[in-house]
Amino acid sequence: MSFVLHATGAAQEAIDRVVPQLVADGVAGRIAAKDSTLWGEAAEAEASKRLGWIDAASNTRGLVDDVLELKADLAAKGVDRFALAGMGGSSLAPEVITRTFGVHLTVLDSTEPGQVLTALRDELERTAIVVSSKSGSTLETDSAKRVFEQWYREAGIDPTERIIVVTDPGSPLDGAARAAGYRVFNADPNVGGRYSALTAFGIVPSALAGVDVAELLDEAEAALPLVSEDDESNPGLQLGAVLAGTKPLKDYIGIVADGTHIVGFADWAEQLIAESTGKQGTGVLPVVLDVDAAELGEDLADLQVIRVVGSRAEAREVAAGEVEVAGTLGAQLLVWEFATAVAGRLLGIDPFDQPDVESAKDAARGLLEDLAPPAPATVVDGSIELRGSVSGDTLESSLDALLAAIPADGYLAVHTYLDRLGEERFATLRDLLAARTQRPVTFGWGPRFLHSTGQYHKGGKPVGVFLQILGTPAEDLEIPERPFTFGQLLQAQAGGDAAVLAGHDRPVLTLTLTDLDDGYRRLATAAAA
Template sequence: MSVRISVGGAAADAVRAAVPTLVADGVASKIAAHDATLWGEAAVDEASKRLGWTHAVEVSRPLVPEILALRDELRAAGVEHVVLGGMGGSSLAPEVITRTAGVELTVLDSTDPGQVRAALADRLAASAIVVSSKSGSTVETDSQRRIYEQAFREAGIDPTGRIVIVTDPGSPLDASAREAGYRVFNADPTVGGRYSALTAFGLVPSGLAGVDIAGLLDEAEAVEAALGVDSDDNPGLVLGAAISATAPLRDKLGIIADGTHIIGFADWAEQLIAESTGKEGTGILPVVLDTDSPEVTAGLPDVQLVRLVADAGEQPFHDGDEILVSGSLGAQLVTWEVATAVAGRLLGINPFDQPDVESAKIAARGLLDARPEPAPAAFVSEGIEVRGTPDVIGAASDLASAIEVLLEEVPEDGYISVQAYVDRLALPELAELRDVLAARAGRPVTFGWGPRFLHSTGQFHKGGPAVGVFLQVTAEPAEDLAIPDRPFTFGELIAAQASGDASVLADHGRPVLTLTLTADAQPGTLLGAAG
């Protein structure tokens, strides 16, 4: 089998307890048959429109020659560099696909003006950009398309030869792009964004960049038959039970790349699982870990570890207390999708909706429309402006005490979410905050680059268990960037997204601390205060 899973400890107990019932209920074959009743009556309407991913290989095969033909056409026109403007599942799947294949793809999943400028400055004359938006109305990708259109025209390049659109049929972007003469690929509208890795959203940018996408589909096809069979060794059932049926529920899932050839898979799995399961006060919180992250050896009772390894072995059970997973990328993509759908059934939630994602978007739009003056900082410490919810700021007097108060708000079964709304190319060291805070707090810590996580893990933050505390890091842009034909800039957009999300989190009773790096601030100061 092209995917191997071996479980131990609590995960093994969960598999032994849950999988026989899943088999008896015909869950695997019903998923393959698009049975929308598996997740309860309230989910039927949404589920009936969101199960196309189970047949993604079959549906996507005809796209392959079309994508490869366009790749050849672009190369003949001098295009050597592919950029992807996308958010959430639209960017994370192509990112893991191309990184694993060793193929260059610039993923522009940010609205930070510095990061947008860096993309525009990178070989524009030899670049093409794929703009991916399922709804066709995503503000981030619309802004990216506008700035690239302007840049191409200013360089004397016809944008219609360099901009490729991926969207659902009938979306506003579908209509406007076709009218403007752009090349458009329509994705399967029965597939939600986070399940879209093997649809046009994953295949178009990856294929244009040079990935063997036919081979990727072959890898997925190799495991599809096994995933549709009601059997005790079905890897989708086994993995779904292992991550969601532990008793008591280990609702933090630490995902560790430990010998796998796949690069960045945990980031993709994070958005799939968090957005699918984090609702109605429950869910599984994925935590992306390194082999030496503090959580790995902490023995936290609510953390289930998954190791992505080179070979999980032939034995379904082992003596450890972890889940071991190995296999090809295409096979793992579809296996984890099935496992997540199974987890939704076991948790009693609808894994295909995202009821809390829109709230942050609405709040950001409201701020963009009104464009109020930023709320004054509670205080400034070493060039870092400090704001936050009253429960955090009221007891703080400087940067270190503000972080200390936030950590004191973490409940016994809680987690810390670090959200960096900054240029990740210019400030990569901020990712070190994750391990620093995990070591200090003794609790799981997630890290997300904003605003891309708003389209994925942002659902868990509002809809999942109310046990998270939130550290936002923002930065004053050194130089802002106007968005063509829009009344706001990229700097105003990312600031509104951060402020909007903070307000929604606060409305949900979540403690929030926002730290804004001014021109005088040093990232090392923040890291020092956090430790």
């Protein structure tokens, strides 16, 4: 079997209760047949152009030889390193694919100036970059493309020989890139970004970086019959029931990598599930957990734990109330996509739209048009500036007030607008805050979470409270032909999201650290208090 699922407790009860009805309704076969009526009349128009992911593995095979030919051509010119500019599924899928296969890919899904500069300075003469965007309008990706073009030219390198574009056919980016002479690979336009792992968005950068993508596609195709059959053993139906069929609904899905060979899978699944289900005041919020995460010891009634394990899934006993899944990477990608679509049907929402994502983008654009400096801090406590709808006289009292605002069924989201490759230590704050609050805590790097959990935070169950952490970049970077810098863009993205969250009556505390070392030390101490 390419995919195995074992469940206990409420999850097994949901499978036993929900899956027979899904089978009776022919849900699996109808998804496989791309029946856009499954999610209701309101969702039909969107669903009718978003079901290409079902057979993406077979449809993408035709690209593989062309990508490998390009890789050989680049190698002959001394290019053996690859970067990727993309957001959301366009970056998270290639990241999990390349990390699992053990090949290097520099993933640039940030506007933090230091992270962008690190990518630019990392052996540029040996590097080609894939620019991935369905339309080309994604501001982060467009900014990265502009600055790489400039740096290539300044290094005496023709950008058209080093920039590869992945986009939808007929998109503005498609036309502009072809006119400029760039190599373009088109993806299936009938696939949304978060379902695009097995399309050109996942395959092109992964293959260039050195992944045997034929193996990955084989794995996915082997799983397709499993999820297409209207049978109670269908793992896609079972996982969909686990995600959205428990009674009462478990609002949080704790995803734990526990012995799996797959690296970073929970981050990919997080954006798939949160953006697909978090709308109309409902949905389920994935929480990426380590094996020793505090939430696992709290016996939280509204947390469903799913462990992604190795082949030992069939040999070991599953902990009470938990679920274990095992399988190849290609199978996991397809089964979780299928299960998320099933979860949308069970929740009564459209799993293919993202109605609340654009609001933060619009707010950021408004701030960029104004380019006014940030509002004065409400409080300055040493090296930490405090702003937001929740604050006290000090860092400690402000954090206390924010955490006290978490409802009994709520969660804390930590959004860190820092260099995620250079400031990994800030991720440790998640565990400290989870232990203190005894509630689920999500952690996201800004701005990439805006294309992931950002939809749920605004459109899902209104029980979140939000901690933003910003720095003061040591070095800023101009964006060619734009009136703002990367640092100003990052500031606007954080400010825009804070404004939208506050407009939804979500408590927000924004901390700007003028000294990262001192700020981290004080935050860690306060979080553990």
